[in-house]
Amino acid sequence: MLFACSWNTQTQAMRRRDTSWATLPYLIDGPHKITQSNAILRYLGRKHNLCGETEEEKIRVDILENQAMDVSNELARVCYSPDFEKLKGEYLEQLPGMMKLFSQFLGKQTWFVGEKITFVDFLAYDILDLHRIFEPKCLDAFPNLKNFVARFEGLKKISAYMKSSRFLPTSLYTKVATWGNK
Structure with missing residues (x-):
C-alpha cells in the first residue's frame, strides 16, 4: 500500500495546532491544515490539476x-x-x-x-x-x-x-483486524 500512518507524537502535535480533527493522516501545506486521506488527495489533486479537466x-x-x-x-x-x-x-x-x-x-x-x-x-x-x-x-x-x-x-x-527507505512494509489494518494486522 502506498499510504500508511500510525498514531504517534505527531498526532499530539497536530492537536496542539488547532486543527478541526486530530486524525491521521494529516497534511499541513502553508496555512492549510487538512486531515482525512481523501480530503488530502482531493486537495493535492486540485493543487496539481489532477481532478479531470472536462x-x-x-x-x-x-x-x-x-x-x-x-x-x-x-x-x-x-x-x-x-x-x-x-x-x-x-x-x-x-x-x-x-x-x-x-x-x-x-x-x-x-x-x-x-x-x-x-x-x-x-x-x-x-x-x-x-x-x-x-x-x-x-x-x-x-x-x-x-x-x-x-x-x-x-x-x-x-x-x-x-525503492526508498521511506517506503516501509506495514500492516494493512490495525491490530484489532482479523486479517492484515501484521
Whole structure:
C-alpha cells in the first residue's frame, strides 16, 4: 500500500495546532491544515490539476473515488469481522465481479479517467494493490488492470519512492483486524 500512518507524537502535535480533527493522516501545506486521506488527495489533486479537466472526466473522478471507498469499506468490514473465514469465502466469490467492474471502467485507457493521471488513480492503485495482497491471483483475468498497476508502479517518482527507505512494509489494518494486522 502506498499510504500508511500510525498514531504517534505527531498526532499530539497536530492537536496542539488547532486543527478541526486530530486524525491521521494529516497534511499541513502553508496555512492549510487538512486531515482525512481523501480530503488530502482531493486537495493535492486540485493543487496539481489532477481532478479531470472536462465535466465528463470530473464525473468519472467522482464515480471512481466513491466506488473505491465502497470497495475499501467492504473489504475492511470483512477483515475486521470475527467471522472473517466465513466472510472471506463470500467476498472471494464476489471479487471477480468487482474486478471486472474496475476493468470495464478502465477499459483501454491509460488511466481510469483518460490519458492523464488523476488523483483517483492513486486510490484505484491502492484498492487493486490491497486486493492482490488479499488474493494474489485476483488480477490475473484482467490484463488491463495488471498493466495499470505496472504502469503506476513504473512512474518515475512512485518507483523511486517504493525503492526508498521511506517506503516501509506495514500492516494493512490495525491490530484489532482479523486479517492484515501484521
